[in-house]
Each structure stands twice: as structure tokens, then as C-alpha cells.
Amino acid sequence: MDLLGGTGGPVRVAGRELGRGELFGRASAVAAEIRGAGAAAVHATASLETVVAVVGGLLAGVPVVPLPPDSGPDERAHILADSGAGLLLAARGTGTGAGTGGPPLVPVDDLPPAGPHAEEAVPGDATALILYTSGTTGPPKGVPISRRAIAAGLDALAEAWAWTPGDVLVHGLPLFHVHGLVLGVLGPLRVGSPLVHTGRPKPEAYAAAAHDHAGTLFFGVPTVWSRTVADPSSAEALRGARLLVSGSAPLPVPVFERLAELTGHRPVERYGMTETLITISARADGDRRPGWVGTPLRDVETRLVGDDGGTVPPDGETPGELHVRGPQLFKGYLGRPGDTARSFAPGGWFRTGDIACADADGRHRIVGRASTDLIKSGGYRIGAGEVENALLAHPGVREAAVVGTPHADLGEQVTAYVVADGVGERQLIDFVAGRLSVHKRPRVVHLVGSLPRNAMGKVVKTRLGED
Template identity: 55%
Template sequence: MSTLFPALTNPGEQPALRFGDRSLTYAELGAAADALAARCAGTGRVAVWATPSLETAVAVIAVLRAGAAAVPLNPKSGEKELGHILADSTPTLILAAPGDELPSVLGHLERVDVDVRGVGAKGIGVGGPDVSPDDEDPALVVYTSGTTGPPKGAVIPRRAIAATLDALADAWQWTGDDVLVHGLPLFHVHGLVLGILGPLRRGGSVRHLGRFSTEGVARELNDGATMMFGVPTMYHRIAETLPDDPGLAKSLGRARLLVSGSAALPVHDHERITSATGRRVIERYGMTETLMNTSVRADGEPRAGTVGVPLPGVELRLVEEDGTPLPAYDGESVGEIQVRGPNLFTEYLNRPDATAAAFTADGWFRTGDMAVRDPDGYVRIVGRKATDLIKSGGYKIGAGEIENALLEHPGVREAAVTGEPDPDLGERVVAWIVPSDPQSPPELAELADHVAGRLAPHKRPRVVHHITALPRNDMGKILKRSLTTTHD
């Protein structure tokens, strides 16, 4: 196969990675990665202590160049979860930055400190005499969040990484001239595959903020960065800051591309950012098992509230509860998203039962996400099948569109919508509201009328809970299973 990183074949002095005041050129990255790759060759799976650091990026590149599979570990994971991941993936080594303190559950693994200076580099390189990985060879084992049981290890082949990054290059007109800024964690697909491997496959560069801040974003965009990747909580902070920070608006206006993912960006935040900067945030849709499925294209119509159209090579369909494909796309009918294509994972490690259950007989992956699709192909996600599909009074209602409507109310700062059993309706719509003014929260009747006037009467909330904050994970996704009346 061709290398995942052509710019590392004959690397030059162009910038590759920058974390704070530490940086590597492509030549320096190649030397550091190949020195470490020589240590990782023939090891099978290698754990990486995935802090937001230069060492993490070098470690993952080294593992890939050695033809092994990287298992990124979330440094915030508890010992029970880490123990499960280690027992499941059985890595032979753990790569970490010098000085990183590792939990005791990792003590049985051989530790290799990552030297970003590349001392002793042997220049093995992918495609060299010792390493010639195949397209289907595992590149990453990324563990899912484990909301319905222990985390499952999604085995992501080299083929899927190449296919997704090349499809995004087509959709986003992404080239080696682009400079990406982001502040995402590096133990998941968004931060690691898109945010680190993506720029390096293109031959461009990435500047990682270490920790997200609006000041850091402005600084890098003012200094030549062309793209930003973020999650909705980051863009919400930007939207909140813009009215009092004209400098930030000017900086964002310089960006070629602003991309949001990992959860839906509320339409209200879309509108506030566009109004202040003249730039539209585009959304894309993916998940650990599929990498990226759809995106609004850089040369396409920006449409707030949608995740665009299927990427090149990706097939997408919506199906009824019995698996029957929707006969037509009308922008209203809700169905589960199923996808197939070269972007898909290979299997759940050691879980043939879960792997088989995840696919239909004809090879489509069941995402569990619910959506509607417009006649021109644009996809609008309305929520997860397990937590965001509400069946009320004979209607199938997506929580996402109600949340967007609630966020348009001036008295609502944050909103989540769930369903709960109702003896008459089957389920009733429940709104969880973080009010703009805790001393004067909007009441149920006001919010119900607000939603009914924008959507339809059957979509109005029947119950409202006022809370101080929504429970979220590291990526800013709302943990709806944690929403109970104890949050009132």
C-alpha cells in the first residue's frame, strides 16, 4: 500500500506539528517517529498515553510507521476502565511522555518514553525492507464510551483512515497549504485522526492549543492558521464571547474553514457566529466505528442544522424500525442512519457477537442515529435511537429539533430534551433547561408555546426541569442517561 503520510517519505523543513512553544518540522518528525518505530516494530498493539502533547502525536505516527496498531488511552479514565481496555487489547508496550505519571494499573506494561528529538533514528519508514503493512491491517483500536456496558474496542484499519482523510480533502478542499488549529483531546477520532493525522496526510501543519481558549484560537488565526476544528461547546463559548470581543470576530473572519463535530451545533450558535464574523461553521458527521460519513462541502450550500451530504465513497440510507429503507426523502420522515463504505471499522475486538449485531446481512452498519434527509441529499440528525427518539401520540419525534427550538428562546442558555413514560401519549417530551437568568427561569407554558409555534403542537414539552448545568463528557456531549430529577 502507499504510505499514510507521503510528506514523511522524503521529509523537508516545512512545519508539521506545534504544541505551545514546542514544534517539529517534517524532517524532525520523521527522525523521531522512525527511531520510536524501530522499537515498536513487530509488537502488535501498542498503548499510547494520549495527553494533548507533542509526544502523543509522535508516538501514534511511530506506531503506524512500524505497521503496528495504536491503542490511545484517555488519561482521565478510571483504573477500572483502563484495566478493562488493557485486558481486552493486550498491548505489549506503553508509550508516554517523559515525566508522565501513569496509574498503577499500567505498571505491568513495559514503558517507553517518547523522545521527540529522534536520537538514534534508523529511518525504517513505511514501505522499507522491514515494514510493509496492508490496507486492511489495524491502525488504531479506539474504545467506545461504554454507555451500555464495558467499552468496546473498534478496530480501525489503515484503509479507513486513508479513505476518510482523502474524502474530507475532497469535501473541504484541504491541501498542504492549510494550517489547522485545534484544542481537542487526542484519544478519539476527532482530535487524533482528523486533527493530527489529517494535516500530516495532506503535508500541511497543525497547531494544537493544549487547552482550548478563544484567545488561543484568535492568536493562531491571526498568525496564519487557515482552519479550526472544534466541538459545539467550543463554538458556544466563541458565540458567547463574540459580542464583547471584536478582535475575535476579525480573527475568525480570516479562517478558510470552521468545522464543528462530535455533536450537533445549535442553530442559534450558527447564526450568532455567522452574524459576527461573516463565516459559516460547517458540520460533519462521523463516529468511532465509521470515521466520517457526511459533511457540508466547502464548495456547497452552507445549511445550519445539517451535517451535509455523504462523503465520496460513502453510501447512506435511512431505514424504518423493521429495517425497510425509507422510500423517499422528504425532509420530514425520521429513520435510522445506516452506512457502508471504505471508511468503516473492521470489528469490535474480541466481540464477534457485537460485530455481527452491528451490521445488516447486506453489509450496512447500524449507526443508531436518527435523521431526516432532504430531497437534495442533505442529512439532518435528530438524535440517538436509544435516547433521542421520542414516540408520543403516534408521532416519532427527534429531540434535537426541539432542543434547537428551545435554544432560540432568550431565557434558555442550554437545553436537553428526553422522553418519559406517559399513560396517554406513550411518551411525553421533557425539557431540561439551564436558564439564562436563574432568578427568573422561563416556565412550562411559555416554552411549550414557543416550541409549538416553531415546530408543531405535538412536539411541545409537557414537563420542564430547571437545572444549573447539563452533564457532559470530555467531548461536550450531553449525557442524557445522567439526567434525572435529582438534577433539579
């Protein structure tokens, strides 16, 4: 099935630009070089070479395995071996480690452009990408994403966000995750809109793209938007945009409100996972409330399941584990039937492991991960995100992360790690107790210099408290 659009505006990455015809010509040369391979890894830097390599794999019908360019040798070796990638696509001389026991290098920048090449007649259920999870609970797991799943997910998002060829997408996100690669590269290719990738997601780069390229649609993770609101002149440059989208982690309520104040746009939040792509989102023409990620996309179903296995009522307050099903879901982990079986409930429902609330109108609020963000303290179920937002409302707090830690009497206690200026532990505990129910206040606050984060800006809670 066809996944990519053949026409549309140019692709610009870190100041270098290819027209759509030239992009597909170069990608066709890659396709001719790798056709028939079982899988091909891509050294996924923020570069035109990465875009050319990914498009070449899709044209050839060869599953593409994006490799984080900063991955350590053990992670890189695991992904290459687990995926079975027999080739590595990259620009020559980019420090990929090729020739040191890994697959042979195909230097995409050395291949002469070929004539336009149509996509191979590949079935829709064929694998387009093999993405890898973050590996927080063990070695990263391979997630094969089919061509049909990507097409369904992108078409549903285009409908929800009123995304058309007339938009100009701007972002600076990594090109090895769902957000930056699937939404941020394959999205504009499928829709037909130009792409301006800023190289890095700096506020001043977004402001420049708004001015120089008339950007209309901006993607960012919460860290990007937090830095943007700290730079009012760059934020105000985004007033001419049509839509600001935040994802990959919860957007703190104070950042949402400040972004709306400075840009005139209430950001769109959405929810997804590597295994599911995007399944829930606020709409361009709908209500956007801080802390809420919107309603299920077209053809997506959701349900919330309680500890007893029963369905949780959609009252906007009662949390339950979020289960989803829809056409953009993966079918199972690569070579891990046991993990696959544990991840699906009868009826094709994927157990996300995230805790959410839903209201009667189908709007969803993500409380956090069941493993780290649902705190069971003294008989209460407390969402870490709610406490984090309360802490962030204090003017002296710059960052906050909340977890449950063992407590002899309560089972778990609410423990906070906070980056703050001019405020102490007792003041922060009392501040939260004055805004939320008393049982939700942190029992312990650790004042720290920074929070551990991964490449997408998510706090790695398993590393909190490390020296």
C-alpha cells in the same frame, strides 16, 4: 500501504513545535523500540509526545491504542486488557500508572532521535488504531480501524473541504478520538499541512492562532463554538480563516447563526462515528444549512430504514435509522462477534443507531440517537434535537437537553433539562409550542445548573436527572 505524508509543515502542540523531519526522526526511534509488538497503548495527552508516539506506532506497523489521560483505573484496565497492548508509550513522569500492574513504559521523550524511517510495508487492511467507544451502553468496545480506512476517509475529506498543504489546521481537541486524532493529527500529516494544536480549545487561543500562525482551517465541537460566539472579539479574529468545521455533536442552530454573523463563515458540519470515521459532510463549495450535516462523502452510500424495515423516502421530513457503508468503515468490534453481527445489516450496511432525515438532493439532518433522541409520544415521532434548538432560540436559555420519559397515556412525554436565566418552566413550554407543532412542546421542564457532558462536549443523556 503508506498512510502518512513524508513532507509538510511543522506540528505545534501547546506552544512546542517540531519540524516534519524532526517529528519523523523521533517517531522512528519509537518505531525501532516497539517493532514487532502486538499493540501499543499511548497515554494520549495533548502533547508532542502523543503525536510522536502515534506516528511511531504507524511507522512500525504496530496498532496504536490511545488511552484517555483522564480515564479512571477501571476504564484504563479494561482498555489495556481488551486491546492486548503490551507496551505503554508516554513521556516519563506523566502519571500514567505504569509499573502498577500495567504494561511496561516506553518513555518516548528519552529516546534519541533516529534517522528518517519509511513506513513498514504493511497491508492496507492491517489495523492502524484501536479506538474505544464511549461505553454508554456497557464497557467500551474496541474498534480496530485499518490503514486503508483512515486513508480513504482522510482523502475524501480533503476533497470535500478543499484541504491542501497550503492550509494551516488549528484545533485544541483531545487526541484520543476520531475528531482530534484521526482528523486533527493524521489529517494534516497525510495532506501535508501544518498543525497548530492550542493545547485546549479556548476561543482566545483560536484567535491567537489565527493571528500568529495564519490559521485557515479550524476544528471545534459545539461547546467550543458556543464559547467562541460568547467572546465576540475572539470570534471576529477568525474572519481570515477559510473554513470552520463543527462535529462530534449537533451544532445548535442559534450558535451556527451567531458564528456566521461574527466570523463571516457559515460553518461546515459533518457526521461520523468511531466505527465509520466521517461519512457525511457539507462541502467547502456547497450549501451549508444549520441543522444539516451535508451529503455522503466520495464512495459512501447511505440509506434510511423505518421501523418496518422498509426504506424511508428522502422527503427531508420522515425519520429513519441511518445505515452507511463505504471504504472508511471498520470490519467489526474487537473480540465481540455478537456485537458485530448485530451492528451490520445484510449487504455490509452498518446500523449507526442514529435517526436521520434526508432530502432529494442527498442532504442529511441527524435527529439523534434512536435510544435517546427519538421520542414516541401519543403516536408521534419527535426528534429531540428539533425541540432542543427551539429551546435554545429563547434568549434566556444557555443549554438544553431533551429526552423522552415514561408517560401513562402518551407512552413517552417530551422532557427538557434546561440551563437558563430569568425564565420559568411555563414560559419555556409555551415558547416551544409557539415555534413547533404543539405535540412537540415539552410537558416537563427541569431547570438545572449544568448538563452532564463527556470529554468531547456531548451531553450524556443517561445521566440527566442525577443528583
